[in-house]
Structures are given as structure tokens and as C-alpha cells.
Amino acid sequence: MSELLEARNLNVRFNTMFGVKHVLKDINIGMAHNEILAIVGESGSGKSVFSKSIMGLLGERGTTDGSIWLHKGKTSKSGESTGSIDLAGMKQTELEEIRGDQISMIFQDPMTSLNPVMTVGKQIAEAIRIHQNKSMKESLEEAGRLLDLVRVPSGRKILGVYPHQLSGGMRQRVMIAMALACKPKLLIADEPTTALDVTIQAQILALIKELQKELDMGVIFITHDMGVVYEIADRVAVMYKGEVVESGTLEQIFTAPQHAYTRALLAAAPKLGEMTGSDLPRSFPVLTMEEELAGKGGNVAQIDGHAVDYNEDPLLTVRNLQVIFPRRHNFFGQVTHQIHAVSDVSFDLHKGETLGIVGESGSGKSTIGNAILGLLGEAEGDVRYGEIDLLNPTPEQRELVRKDISFIFQDPLASLNPRMTIGAAVEEPLIIHCPDMSAADRQKRAKELLQQVGIAPDLYRHYPHEFSGGMLQRVNIARALTTNPKIIVADESVSALDVSVQATVLNLMMELQRNLGVSFIFISHDMAVIERVCHRVAVMTKGQLVEVGHRRDIFENTQHSYTRKLLAAIPQIDFSTRQQKTFELINDEVPDPVFPVGEAPTPILMKEISPSHKVATE
Amino acid sequence: MPQYILKRLLGTLGVMFVIAILAFFFVHMLPGDPVRMLAGEDATLQEMEIIRQKLGLDLPLHQQFYIFLVNLLQLDFGNSLISGDPVYDVLADRYVLTAKLTLVCLWFIPAGIVLGVIAATHKSKFLDRACMIFSVSGISVPEFWLGLILIQIFAVKLQWFNPTGFQSWADLTLPAITIGMMGTAIIARFTRSAFLDVLSENYIQTARAKGVKRFNVTYVHALRNAMLPIITVIGLQIGFILSGSIVAEAIFGLPGLGSLLIESVVARDYPVVQTLLILYSFHFVMINFIVDVLYTVINPQVRLK
16 A cells, blocks of 8 residues: 555644644555545645645745655666655755656646746756756757657647747646656646646546556645546545545545545535536535534535526626727737637526526636626627616716626635725725715624625624635625625636635525525636536637526537537546546647637527527537 | 837837937027027127027027937037037046946946845845845945945055056946945845745746756746846946946046036036936936847747737
């Protein structure tokens, strides 16, 4: 079991301004040379700290005790076998020999993890030159071979290219090539697919799995996503607040989880296909993690979402919405190329309904949200809210629209002014929209709202940095509710949250919809979340709508090839048909819809499958 | 990239043209008749008319401006009101001296960068504190005090250098230390903060995970990225030094541009002041252009746009 890496009684403490923080507590864990060990946990669980302590990258504030044994290290440069070494007790200069050679690592964000001023080839070659005494020319040749290995098409050609010229998926391949440069015994992957689109994630997961077999490496795969764990892992260790609470084979963890935390984590993760056969959205059967661990969870009811009356006129109609941004300019500043961020998009939103807009990055889904909020001067078309033309409202109408259409953005902390108490943030819309209200009444209303979203009203005078992400997103929801809006545009509102927090925030949104009848435009890249919370779904790619319909139409009677591709890319947890999914190791990435001036994307013709289900003809 | 540089160059020429217009009107904006000023208080109307014609001041404004531009391009800046010599001759020697002094002062660039890097890589430790104390002192110590102290120690006591005057390059040592101290201090502070930003970037972690040695992480991966904000500040500092330091020139008895400016303003020698105005602007515009070009060399994201 523990023939490659073994952590024994590993403790890590950080010296901070506020004293010593004990972040890893008595970690005992081992892994074999040819397996993929997934370490799963939420933010603050210590999973990344564990990976960094293996690499010796904790920095000067971190102190380690205990040991991390790397067994059967491969033969070192000088020719002698290194035998077993204790990584925790090594000096930095010794670790520099090991890092990148015997153990290497890939990181979460490929956009920022490559040096922007160094060519891709040189960055890969550097790892080879450091550890293998090869010349620059030999190293670059080897780098070309490595790029072929990670299936970069015409790999040798991109050796001289800078990172910003590559897409996210390509950069992550470059990262992997760099990590594999010296054929390491152990590869640590820290959330390597979290920043990528699902289709790219599927490709990268398949690649890592295949390379693990080809090179006979051990892989430590760190993630927060249970679906990804299912897809890739042989064994799983679950971490919570610096401790390994449970570890076992993949099947043990998924089918017979022992620890309350593991059970809650599994219950909180939306699984694709779970909603088959039900018309309405449904809440998650979980409480907050604190309550779950205190034993209050277990049999929480799943409550159906709000039922929508589709005979009423729609609340919001969007017809032929088009948003075009200038992209490239010629020498004289004239626009030569335009990006058609949204082209010819039409849909309706009914009262009390959640409409999901789903698509990958660059699909234009956020642009639609911004256009509805009236934040884009470039938007053209007909967007109507009752009698009001949202793209050209009169000043009085604009006032009303700002009151009736509210928003929740992705980053809960960045959306709140750090110098304003949460109470003031919730109150602010009232100052603008109800200027006659007295200060005391405003405060009372703000406290009610905080109470409503599950935040104790006496936290009214506290500042955003004092709260966790989930709490802050609740504050943002309270702020969005201040003016009793009819519509809330929620742009990736739960993507930055931990799964267990995500589930409780989504539960809150569904509860508010049941009680207040508010409509949501729910913009997300996550098909599983969309399936869980939406009444109707619109699928977008390259700025165009390719399929729109009731949730069951989209998920149970999928018509468009792009929708199918999206669904196929999502990891599905299903032990009954535990078959290896085969991924084509292809690299088709959706290009941005950029066209020279005068040209436009081919218009899409929608054909009707049923009155509620429309799909683009292919 | 050539397109980008061409664009910047055109922009630079545009700015210079605007400056030329401003400098041209400088004389016209002065209170009173420039001819009266040139001719002196006691001149007769005929004398004034002769001067007016000689200087072309009776021509329409656009023709005057055309002549001004053509003269400017031929480095003909008119004559000094005080000595009557061409401004070019008045300026030349002083300019050469200031340029030489600036050249010697460039030591502040490597010194500031090295101090900043040392401070950043030893953050919150003794070396960091030492570098930053030095840097704060460099910014706060006035030039006249530092200059006098240096003369006292190295010229009077140790007699290593001449206290004042300029005979050889060695005479520029003490002025260069005096003037460069401020630049060193500013660059050190800037380098430190730029470096700390870069050292917390993800790609630095990637480099360390590859097993790159600490020294190479600092000087191969971090330095080039950190240079981007630093070269802007370096450019500005060079611009200031090229304008001449009034205090240092006075202390060390160096007749440079700084003292010329003061003399000309006091004596109302307008053609000289006008020329200095154009020259100073030219320095800054050119330095900015060079900084822009350096940016494209260092940063491929600008180069390959």
C-alpha cells in the first residue's frame, strides 16, 4: 500500500500575526506507485497545504513535524539509488534536486501558472536542463516530444510561443508536459481542472489518467469535486479542517461513507440525472455542514420548487438580442474585427420561474445577463419587461427597472464594498429607491432581510472580510432582495462556493422563490446545478442559443449535439454501470465568435420539437 | 511590433509639435511687447520697427510660427538677450556637462534594483529593514546637506577629490553620489514592491516546483516580470536628472542646465528659457518613447498584440 509515499504523523503549523495556526493535524496516509489517490475536501481543509508540504513549498512561515517518506526514489543524477528519503526533514537545496525530478506538480490556474515573459519551450526545457544536464538544444527537442506526449497538436510548433497566445486547455497541457519532463515517480495535481470548462476538463482528466498508466506514476489528485474524484481516483482520502476524516477505495467512499462529513459532502453534490422524471426543481437534502456534523442532518426532506403558471404572459421577453463588441483595430483606430458576443437570442421568463442559461466560457451567457441589467450600451434588439423597453428606458422607467431587476454576482467578497458594513450594503438600495424611509425603518428592514437569508441580525454592523464565502453570498442575496425585485439575475452565483455551502445557498434561493415568487435568470456553466434548480434551460455556445426548453426536454430528450457534448463531459457518479468512459483525446476548443466587420455568424434556425422545446437546426 | 513602435513614434512627434506651439506662444503670452523687451526701455519707435522687421514679428502669426519651426529644426534658437550670443552656444557647454553628469548618475539604476531585490527576497528580515532604512534616508536627506557632508569628508579631510569645479570625470563622483541617492532610494522602494507582487504570482510557485534554484527564480523568472513597472520610474528619474540639479550644481560649482535655467529666468533671458522649455519636454517625451519600446521588448503581450 505505502510503497511510494507515506506521511507519518504529519503536522504543519503556520506562524501568523495572530499566533500559530495548526493546519495539518496528524496526517497518516500512504500510496502505491501506480495508483491515483484523490484528496478531497473543501476550502480550508488543508488539502493544498498537504501537497505543498510534500513539495517543501510551504514557505518560511510553515513548520513541519512528522515525516513524509518517499520510497524507492529513482536513481539520482550521480547514479546511486536514493532509497527512502524523508522529504519533511530535507533542506531546501536538497529539495530543489527532488522537485521537478522525482516529484512534480501541476496547479489550478493555467492562466497564471506559466511565466508570461518566457516562451513555452524554454519553460519546459528549463525543467529538463536543471535535472538532466542537457544542452539547450537537446532540452528543446525533448520539450517538443513532451508536447506530443500530452497531445498538443503540432507540439513542436508551439515551442516558441508565449503562454498568453494559448487557450486555457493548451496551457494546462503545457503545465503537464513541464511536470512530466523528468519522468517523475509522483505527480501532484492540485485542482488542475477547476478553472477549465467541462469539455476541456474531461480531456485533461483523460490525459492524466492515460499518462499515469503510460509512465507508471503515482498521482495525488487534489479536488473539491466529487464527480471528478469518481472519474479519476483509485483511492480517496477525505480531509476536513486539517484532518483526514476518512480514507478508502473509491467504491467504499462512495457507496458506504463512514464519516458524517463524507455523507454530507456526497448529499450536497448535485448529480446529473438525479432529477429525471420530476418537473419541478428540488432542494438538496442537507443542512449547513456545522449542523450536519452536529448530527442534526440525516433525513432532511427534499422540497419541490415553485410551480410556474405558464398560461400567464411572460414577465420578461427577449427578442433578437444582439451584442457586438469591437475586437481589433487597424492602424487608424477603425474597427476591423468584431466579437459577436450574443447574436440573435430570444427567450421568455415567466413569473416565479428559474431560467438557466448554460454554456462554456466565452459563450455569451454573462453578456445576456449584463444586457438585461442595462449595463451594456452595445446591446441591440428588443428586451421588454412589461411595457418597458429595457435597452432604452426613460429615466423614470430606469429607476423602476433598477428596483424590479436585481442581481447576484459570482465573487461574494468582491461584490461587496470592503469599507461598508453588511448592514449598510443591504440598506443602500433603500436609500436610493425609498428616499422617504426613515433611518430606523431602513435598519429594521435590513435586519429582517438578513434574518430571512439566515444571518443573525446582530451581525448588522460587521464588515465583509469577517464572513465566509457562503455567508457573504447570503448577504448578497439579502441585498438583491432589498427592493422586492421581480427578477434576479444570478451570474455564476454559487460557482465560487464549496459544494456544501453551494447546496445551502441554492436551497435558500429556492425557498425565497417559493415564498416570494421571484424569478431567477440563473447563469451557470454547471449542468448538474442547472438541472437541480431550473424550471427551463437555455443552452448557449458562441453567442448563439442552440437549445431551449423545459428542464426535462433538455436533459431527458436532448436534441442538439452541443448539449449532448456538454452532458457527456460531466463526470457522472454511477456504480451500477461502472464502465470506463472513453474520451477522445482531441483538442477541439470553441473559438471566440470573432468576425471581420461586415461578416456575421451564420444565423441559426430554430425548429420546434414541442411547444416548449426548441432546438437549432444543424 | 513595428506597427506599435511606429504608432508610438507618431504620437511622440505629435506631442513635440504641441510643445513647439506652446513654446512659440510663450514669448507672445508674456506681458508687454516682446520688441520693447528686446530693444530696451529707451528705444525709439524707429529702432523698435527695425527690430520688429529683423525678427519677422511684423509677419502674420502662422508665418512666424513656420519660421520658428524651421529654425528649431536647424537648431537655431535665436540669440540670448543678455550676451547676444546664439542660444545654441550658450547652451552647448552646459548641456554637455549635464549630460556627462547624468551618465555618471546612472549608477542609481543597478544600485536601486539590487537594494530592492535584496529587500524583497529578505522580506521582514534584517536586510530588508536595513535596505529600507537606507532608502527612506535617501529620500529624506536634502541634497545640499549630503553634498556638503561629502565635500567635508572626501574633499577636505581625505582630499580624494576636488571640492568644486570640473576638470576630469573624477570630479563628477561626489555630485553623482549626491544626485543619484534620491533615484536609488526611489528605485529601491519601487523594486521591492514590484518584486513582492511578482514573487507571490503563481508562475513563481511553478518555477520552484520545477526545482529551479532560488537564485534563478529571483533573477530569471521574477526580475524580468518585475522590471515592467520599474523601468517607467527609471525613465522619469533620468528625465529629472537630465534637467539639471540646481542645488548640486551650486554646491559643486558645476555650470550645468539647472543653474542656467535659474540665471535665465532671473535675467528674463526669454529665448534661453524658451529653448530650455523645449529641451526639457523633448527629454521626457523621448524617454517615454524609449520606455514604451523597452516595454515591448520585455513583455511579449505588448509585442505580439
